[in-house]
Structures are given as C-alpha cells and as structure tokens.
Amino acid sequence: MKIEPLPGVGAEITGVDLRRLSGGEFAAIRQVYADHGVIFFRDQNLSEEDHIAFAERWAPININRFFAAHPDHPEIALVAKDKEQKDNIGGGWHTDHSYDLEPAMGSILVARELPESGGDTMFASMYRAYNALDDATKAEIDGLSAVHSAHHIFGSGKSTYYSTTDAGGNRIGNASAADVLTDVTHPVVITHPLSGKKALYVNPAFTVKIVGKTEEQSKDLLARLYAHAMKKDFAYRFQWRPGSVAFWDNRSTWHWALNDYQGQRRIMHRITVEGCALH
Numbered sequence: 001m002k003i004e005p006l007p008g009v010g011a012e013i014t015g016v017d018l019r020r021l022s023g024g025e026f027a028a029i030r031q032v033y034a035d036h037g038v039i040f041f042r043d044q045n046l047s048e049e050d051h052i053a054f055a056e057r058w059a060p061i062n063i064n065r066f067f068a069a070h071p072d073h074p075e076i077a078l079v080a081k082d083k084e085q086k087d088n089i090g091g092g093w094h095t096d097h098s099y100d101l102e103p104a105m106g107s108i109l110v111a112r113e114l115p116e117s118g119g120d121t122m123f124a125s126m127y128r129a130y131n132a133l134d135d136a137t138k139a140e141i142d143g144l145s146a147v148h149s150a151h152h153i154f155g156s157g158k159s160t161y162y163s164t165t166d167a168g169g170n171r172i173g174n175a176s177a178a179d180v181l182t183d184v185t186h187p188v189v190i191t192h193p194l195s196g197k198k199a200l201y202v203n204p205a206f207t208v209k210i211v212g213k214t215e216e217q218s219k220d221l222l223a224r225l226y227a228h229a230m231k232k233d234f235a236y237r238f239q240w241r242p243g244s245v246a247f248w249d250n251r252s253t254w255h256w257a258l259n260d261y262q263g264q265r266r267i268m269h270r271i272t273v274e275g276c277a278l279h
C-alpha cells in the first residue's frame with residue numbers, strides 16, 4: 001500500500017483492493033483518513049454489495065432522508081445529474097449533514113457514469129483553514145457556536161435550493177422531513193473526533209448564524225471565514241475516472257461538485273456512514 005499526500009488536502013492510496021482489505025490495511029487507511037480528511041482510490045472494481053461491505057467496516061450506514069435511493073440497495077443514495085438538467089446536487093462549497101445533531105462521519109462516493117470531461121469534485125481542508133487563521137481571528141472564534149439548518153436547502157419553501165433549481169426533481173425528495181428538522185448548533189471550531197486536531201466547522205450551505213451575534217455581525221464574520229477557507233492553498237481538485245472512489249470526512253473538509261458538463265449525464269453512488277456529536 002502506498003500513500004501519497006496531495007497538495008491542499010487529501011491523500012491518494014494505491015496498491016489496495018477495497019474488496020479485500022486486511023485488518024492492518026484497514027487500520028492504516030483509517031489513520032490516513034483521520035489525518036488528511038479525504039482519501040482517494042483508483043481502479044477499484046466495487047459492486048454495490050462491495051461498496052456496502054466496505055462502508056459497514058467504518059460505521060453504521062446512514063440512509064439518506066432526501067436523496068433518491070438505488071432501486072435495489074436503499075443504503076446507496078444516487079447522486080445524479082441528467083443530460084437535460086442545468087443545476088446539480090452539491091454545486092457549491094459545503095459539508096454534508098452539518099444540520100444534524102450528530103453529523104454523519106462522511107461519505108464514500110463511487111463513480112458509476114461519468115461525463116466525457118468535467119464533473120470534478122473540489123475538496124478543501126478545514127484543518128488547514130483553521131491552522132492558517134491569524135491569532136486574532138482564532139481568539140475571536142474560540143468558544144463560539146453556529147446554527148446549522150437544512151430548511152433553506154431541502155425544505156418545501158418556495159425559495160429553497162431544490163425548489164428554485166432543477167437539481168432535485170425525482171432525485172431529491174421528502175421536503176416535509178426537512179421542514180420539521182430542528183436547527184442545531186455546533187462549535188465554530190471543533191476538535192476532530194478521530195484525529196484530535198482542530199478544524200473550522202462552518203460552511204456556506206448550511207450554517208445560518210453565529211450564536212449571540214446580530215444578523216449583520218454574524219454575516220460579516222462568516223463571510224470573512226469563508227473567504228479565508230476558500231483559498232486555493234487548502235483545496236484539491238479531484239478528477240474522476242472509471243473505478244475512482246473518494247471517501248471524505250464531513251468534519252474536516254468541505255466539498256463542491258463542479259457543474260461544468262452540461263448536456264451529459266453523471267451518476268455517482270454514495271454511501272454515508274454515521275458520525276457523532278461534535279465538541
């Protein structure tokens with residue numbers, strides 16, 4: 001097994017077959033995942049059953065409430081964009097599930113049908129983003145919490161992401177479940193449950209407010225943190241090929257599915273595994 005750290009964020013792991021990992025290989029991969037936030041594999045040959053079995057080695061599977069499921073495997077969420085669609089799922093910097101009290105650990109994405117070109121995914125390291133903050137900003141955000149919500153993305157309102165774009169359709173549903181979700185708060189800086197390292201934990205999609213600040217102060221601070229976290233130094237652009245697998249950690253990374261392949265289909269299989277409360 002070979003581990004190659006990538007510029008910005010993540011590591012590529014080669015020389016392994018995810019269908020038959022030894023206990024030692026699995027432990028080593030787990031460490032790379034904790035340290036780097038996202039891991040990539042190439043030339044894998046995972047059936048749906050293999051994908052599920054690999055996910056189950058990490059944590060119980062979280063069956064997504066909003067995404068359409070694979071017709072034969074409810075554990076697998078379909079992240080799909082059709083030829084005639086304009087908008088895509090995940091087309092902006094975000095981290096999944098921050099609107100949950102115990103945000104899912106991460107997702108294992110397997111490429112099933114790729115456009116001829118385009119459709120890369122950007123990842124960004126929130127470990128690096130936090131570490132590179134100046135001391136004054138670190139002191140300013142120390143001890144702060146932020147409110148996270150899914151209402152404006154997955155909910156049934158007229159101005160939600162999925163009601164104002166064509167990204168959803170039959171690919172995203174269950175808006176009434178989003179409507180009744182209670183907004184949650186998480187620390188702005190978390191100590192990562194696997195690595196013990198500090199990470200910045202706010203994101204442009206689901207973080208709606210900093211607790212104890214006015215609307216304007218909150219917007220200002222979040223805008224500053226986002227502008228910083230979006231710097232190229234913390235990011236890596238992953239190009240999918242048939243057989244590619246990415247597994248990202250929601251707590252220490254952001255991701256962004258680039259939408260630059262109009263007129264082509266892109267079908268990905270996603271399995272998400274459970275996480276824990278964040279402190």
Ligand SMILES: [Fe+2]
Pocket residue numbers: 090094095096255
């Ligand atoms: Fe996502």
